[in-house]
Amino acid sequence: xxxxxxxxxxxxxxxxxxVCPSVFKHDEDGFGYVVAELAEVPAELQDEVRLAEVQxxxxxxxxxx
Amino acid sequence: xxDRKNLNRAVSVARGYDPYTSEWLxxxxxxxxxxxxxxxVARTEQLAYRRQxxxxxxxxxYDDISACLSDTDVFxxxxxxxxxxxxxxxxxxxxxxxxxRRIMNKWFTPEAMTAMEPHLWDFAGELLDKMLQKDEFxxxxxxxxxxxxxxxxxxxGFPLDDYEQLMDWKNTLMxxxxxxxxxRALAVAKAKELGLQTPDEGELPSEVxxxxxxxxxxxxxxxxxxxxxxxxxxxxxxxxxxxxASEYDGERPLTNEELLDTxxxxxxxxxxxxxxxxxxIVKTFxxxxxxxxxxxxxxxxxxxxxxxxxxxxxxxxxxxxxRRVTEEKEFEGASMHAGDQVMCPTMAGNRDxxxxxxxxxxxxxxxxxxxxxxxxxxxxxxxxxxxxxxxRIGLQLLHQRMPDYELHPDKKPELFGGMKGASxxxxxxx
Ligand code: HEM
Numbered sequence: 001x002x003x004x005x006x007x008x009x010x011x012x013x014x015x016x017x018x019v020c021p022s023v024f025k026h027d028e029d030g031f032g033y034v035v036a037e038l039a040e041v042p043a044e045l046q047d048e049v050r051l052a053e054v055q056x057x058x059x060x061x062x063x064x065x
Numbered sequence: 066x067x068d069r070k071n072l073n074r075a076v077s078v079a080r081g082y083d084p085y086t087s088e089w090l091x092x093x094x095x096x097x098x099x100x101x102x103x104x105x106v107a108r109t110e111q112l113a114y115r116r117q118x119x120x121x122x123x124x125x126x127y128d129d130i131s132a133c134l135s136d137t138d139v140f141x142x143x144x145x146x147x148x149x150x151x152x153x154x155x156x157x158x159x160x161x162x163x164x165x166r167r168i169m170n171k172w173f174t175p176e177a178m179t180a181m182e183p184h185l186w187d188f189a190g191e192l193l194d195k196m197l198q199k200d201e202f203x204x205x206x207x208x209x210x211x212x213x214x215x216x217x218x219x220x221x222g223f224p225l226d227d228y229e230q231l232m233d234w235k236n237t238l239m240x241x242x243x244x245x246x247x248x249r250a251l252a253v254a255k256a257k258e259l260g261l262q263t264p265d266e267g268e269l270p271s272e273v274x275x276x277x278x279x280x281x282x283x284x285x286x287x288x289x290x291x292x293x294x295x296x297x298x299x300x301x302x303x304x305x306x307x308x309x310a311s312e313y314d315g316e317r318p319l320t321n322e323e324l325l326d327t328x329x330x331x332x333x334x335x336x337x338x339x340x341x342x343x344x345x346i347v348k349t350f351x352x353x354x355x356x357x358x359x360x361x362x363x364x365x366x367x368x369x370x371x372x373x374x375x376x377x378x379x380x381x382x383x384x385x386x387x388r389r390v391t392e393e394k395e396f397e398g399a400s401m402h403a404g405d406q407v408m409c410p411t412m413a414g415n416r417d418x419x420x421x422x423x424x425x426x427x428x429x430x431x432x433x434x435x436x437x438x439x440x441x442x443x444x445x446x447x448x449x450x451x452x453x454x455x456x457r458i459g460l461q462l463l464h465q466r467m468p469d470y471e472l473h474p475d476k477k478p479e480l481f482g483g484m485k486g487a488s489x490x491x492x493x494x495x
Contacts, residue, residue: 011445
């Protein structure tokens with residue numbers, strides 16, 4: 001599973017960071033990014049990443065299985 | 066009822082749309098549901114911002130509201146008249162908006178707000194200790210109001226010595242005509258001071274309310290001017306001092322006008338919002354003990370609490386978002402004209418059954434839950450990470466200390482409309 005944040009869509013609501021803080025962080029300007037080493041999502045974090053995807057109010061998270 | 070009658074009812078609801086009144090609040094969700102089903106882009110001459118020049122449109126579907134809030138070219142945030150200038154950043158459109166937000170976003174990151182948590186716990190505990198010495202109390206006065214408001218004043222740099230005065234100004238500005246009795250009383254006193262006629266009861270006439278608003282805003286601008294002077298002479302460890310030292314796009318310092326307009330908006334956004342949401346949520350918990358117990362049973366699980374707080378914000382959305390149409394626009398079949406106002410009630414979008422199954426029900430583990438309680442698009446709430454933490458900590462600690470309570474049998478909750486909230490919520494320990 002790979003995960004990505006579409007920068008154009010992200011508005012920095014921070015839901016992803018709330019539900020899966022190890023994969024999703026915020027930059028200085030308050031927008032989300034995926035921690036590079038975890039973009040290929042380890043099995044134990046996949047549930048949280050899926051949750052982040054469906055909770056994102058701007059639909060900015062894309063998962064490729 | 067036949068569809069034709071429902072359509073006629075929807076037209077009438079839009080015609081009389083006045084979300085500031087207690088009559089509206091009584092049927093709020095049914096009215097939004099009726100509009101959403103029968104007239105989702107509703108023409109209304111009666112606009113929520115009363116000093117408004119044009120009539121406009123009332124949206125109630127989730128998809129329409131999110132489309133409107135995302136398209137800042139057609140739907141401008143400069144949508145009302147302002148006491149001096151459009152306030153920053155809420156009434157400014159991109160690209161300037163982006164530059165202003167870039168200055169402040171970094172002060173309100175999740176990390177920065179997490180660092181405040183120990184202080185939030187301490188202060189919430191202190192207020193609750195005091196409140197719970199009594200068997201009955203006004204939860205809004207003793208907790209929902211002071212908790213987020215004092216925290217915000219400390220963080221931003223509004224002097225706590227002036228707390229009472231700031232709260233009075235806030236209540237006069239924001240709650241003169243929305244059902245908030247303290248706000249109304251303050252506005253009446255101000256009107257008398259200005260030599261204006263006011264009725265003993267009922268609504269303040271809109272000209273009177275307008276003059277009171279203008280005079281109060283002027284007093285506040287003057288006060289902020291003095292505050293900026295002081296901070297220029299002696300910088301402190303607060304956001305006002307940081308704002309003075311900030312640069313617009315790395316090019317130039319902010320002008321005095323920009324600083325004032327930012328302080329004014331932060332004052333309105335930071336002082337009332339969490340207090341309103343918390344008051345309404347605890348009112349629901351007092352009225353629906355099952356929902357309260359369900360919350361208490363899950364609140365020690367951090368992930369469950371995260372989802373539950375979002376669901377509570379979804380079902381207790383407090384904000385109406387106005388926008389102004391900038392050019393001729395065909396929107397879902399409606400022809401909008403430049404200058405029309407478009408009203409986006411987050412409480413309506415948040416209960417659209419096409420987006421949320423059983424929208425009126427609180428489902429703590431609701432997934433997906435892409436609610437718009439904190440806004441949508443570029444203007445999403447700057448204080449979101451602070452607000453979430455305050456709600457989490459406030460609700461958790463309150464229910465640890467007081468799992469059982471009910472509404473006071475004689476003292477009814479007092480609600481206000483527009484930017485919704487509770488101005489008084491008397492509770493009795495259970
Ligand atoms: C439960 C509490 C809160 C709710 C429901 C809430 C809701 C909202 C909403 C819906 C918007 C969008 C405005 C628009 O699109 O025009 C917004 C913007 C804003 N909020 Fe909040 N808010 C809350 C708490 C706070 C707090 C504590 C602060 C203090 C830092 C804050 C500061 C702001 C600011 C500065 C804006 C303007 C952002 C912009 O225009 O770019 N809010 N809020």
